[in-house]
Amino acid sequence: MTLPFAAPGTKAEVEEGAVLTPRFDANGLIACIAVDAADGRVLMLAHMNAESLARTLETGEAWYWSRSREELWHKGATSGQIQRVVEMRVDCDQDAVLIRVDVGGDGGCCHTGRRDCFYRRVELGPGGGTAAPVRLQAIASRVNHSA
Amino acid sequence: MTLPFAAPGTKAEVEEGAVLTPRFDANGLIACIAVDAADGRVLMLAHMNAESLARTLETGEAWYWSRSREELWHKGATSGQIQRVVEMRVDCDQDAVLIRVDVGGDGGCCHTGRRDCFYRRVELGPGGGTAAPVRLQAIASRVNHSA
Numbered sequence: 001m002t003l004p005f006a007a008p009g010t011k012a013e014v015e016e017g018a019v020l021t022p023r024f025d026a027n028g029l030i031a032c033i034a035v036d037a038a039d040g041r042v043l044m045l046a047h048m049n050a051e052s053l054a055r056t057l058e059t060g061e062a063w064y065w066s067r068s069r070e071e072l073w074h075k076g077a078t079s080g081q082i083q084r085v086v087e088m089r090v091d092c093d094q095d096a097v098l099i100r101v102d103v104g105g106d107g108g109c110c111h112t113g114r115r116d117c118f119y120r121r122v123e124l125g126p127g128g129g130t131a132a133p134v135r136l137q138a139i140a141s142r143v144n145h146s147a
Numbered sequence: 148m149t150l151p152f153a154a155p156g157t158k159a160e161v162e163e164g165a166v167l168t169p170r171f172d173a174n175g176l177i178a179c180i181a182v183d184a185a186d187g188r189v190l191m192l193a194h195m196n197a198e199s200l201a202r203t204l205e206t207g208e209a210w211y212w213s214r215s216r217e218e219l220w221h222k223g224a225t226s227g228q229i230q231r232v233v234e235m236r237v238d239c240d241q242d243a244v245l246i247r248v249d250v251g252g253d254g255g256c257c258h259t260g261r262r263d264c265f266y267r268r269v270e271l272g273p274g275g276g277t278a279a280p281v282r283l284q285a286i287a288s289r290v291n292h293s294a
Contacts, residue, residue: 092257
């Protein structure tokens with residue numbers, strides 16, 4: 001596939017320019033933060049390669065690169081949880097994008113059944129050396145559960 | 148340094164367990180999304196290694212790993228834009244954390260002078276092949292500028 005994006009220029013061009021020149025990492029990926037357009041909730045963090053980014057721009061639906069399955073991933077293709085992109089932004093050094101999405105299907109996002117992937121709070125405090133394990137506290141966020 | 152975190156267990160333990168077992172990548176890093184606790188705005192995406200994650204938990208202030216400078220990075224140490232962590236969450240597969248922060252100093256975050264790093268909107272639409280470059284639209288978000 002021909003890369004559909006121009007190569008990054010100078011630091012000034014990357015940071016202040018008006019052209020999308022994604023800085024893909026050694027694996028050809030950039031990070032993508034998906035936020036629910038309805039309430040601003042951070043839904044998930046995933047990755048895009050050039051092809052998934054291009055498909056996302058073209059179709060207006062989120063396409064990712066699944067690092068575990070090593071394949072293009074049209075989010076929601078099987079679950080119905082399609083993410084329609086309302087807005088996309090890119091960060092200063094163009095190695096991350098932020099998308100605000102309308103979520104289809106049952107409104108969920110996480111493969112565990114939650115509305116988002118960040119359903120556990122990390123206990124703050126000393127976590128180093130010989131201290132006890134850092135604990136997590138579950139936050140109810142199942143789809144179709146109000147608790 | 149002794150890793151202050153337990154090694155990831157089974158998929159079920161990672162996803163549903165009550166212990167933080169970060170899944171650092173090949174470079175020893177996990178992604179961290181920082182969100183402004185005041186208004187939910189996504190401020191930045193950065194990375195943490197085990198030591199910066201441990202310091203963040205211990206001090207309640209965001210420490211990152213600077214991939215460009217290859218060093219621990221106490222956010223705001225020079226700029227005053229300290230990020231006090233109000234809440235930290237971890238995602239389903241424990242390779243990303245989300246922190247809600249109170250921002251110190253002038254309230255900024257991005258090294259370019261903006262309140263956040265996502266100050267350019269990406270033009271949606273065909274971006275592949277022989278199409279014109281994908282354009283970016285600047286969104287004013289300078290600190291101390293109301294425009």
